[in-house]
Amino acid sequence: MNSSCKENDWLQNAVFYEIYPQSFRDANGDGIGDFQGIIEKLDEVHDTGFNAIWINPCYDSPFVDAGYDVRNYYKTAARYGTNADLVKLFEKAHSLGMHVLLDIDVQGVHQISENRPDAIRVFMMPPSLAELEHRLRGRHTADAQ
Numbered sequence: 001m002n003s004s005c006k007e008n009d010w011l012q013n014a015v016f017y018e019i020y021p022q023s024f025r026d027a028n029g030d031g032i033g034d035f036q037g038i039i040e041k042l043d044e045v046h047d048t049g050f051n052a053i054w055i056n057p058c059y060d061s062p063f064v065d066a067g068y069d070v071r072n073y074y075k076t077a078a079r080y081g082t083n084a085d086l087v088k089l090f091e092k093a094h095s096l097g098m099h100v101l102l103d104i105d106v107q108g109v110h111q112i113s114e115n116r117p118d119a120i121r122v123f124m125m126p127p128s129l130a131e132l133e134h135r136l137r138g139r140h141t142a143d144a145q
Contacts, residue, residue, distance in 0.1 A: 010051070010099060017050040021058050021080045022067070035081035035089045042092050052099040058086065068105045 025037030038055070045053065057067035060075040067077065076086050093100045 014052045014099065015050050016052045016054045016101070017045050017048075018054045018056065020056045021077075030079075032079045034079070035076070035085040039085075039089050039092050042089075042096060042098070046096045046098055051097065052101065053093060054101045054103065056103045057105065058102065070105065073104070 019038060021033045021035070021038065024033040025041050026033050027036035027040055028034055035058075038053075042053075057070065058076055058080050059067070059070045060072040060077055061067045061070050063069070063077075063079075076083050080086075090100055
């Protein structure tokens with residue numbers, strides 16, 4: 001068995017919990033679920049027997065199509081929190097031994113390709129986990145924009 005197979009062995013026994021951030025848990029009281037709300041419930045999700053979470057689109061979006069109309073794949077939707085909050089969610093999940101899958105709508109790429117040609121690279125050459133983490137951490141300052 002090669003090393004890439006070993007790295008993906010977790011998937012054979014993965015039990016995913018799907019989370020639509022907007023309606024999952026509202027931690028800040030604005031009526032919309034958010035990353036902090038997910039973080040607050042991760043222990044409970046884990047203790048229920050789930051070892052992975054699948055988060056529906058959480059990227060910057062005008063939300064005409066429930067977040068699938070992504071405007072910027074490198075920035076989180078402000079209604080859910082900041083890129084730093086998403087990094088904290090990953091860190092919490094990983095501390096529990098959980099995996100995190102972010103939903104990406106490949107069909108929606110054409111909507112942003114003219115304005116963000118670099119977004120096409122995400123689908124042609126997916127970043128490594130380390131590169132994705134670096135991008136998210138590097139975008140903290142972009143959250144204010």
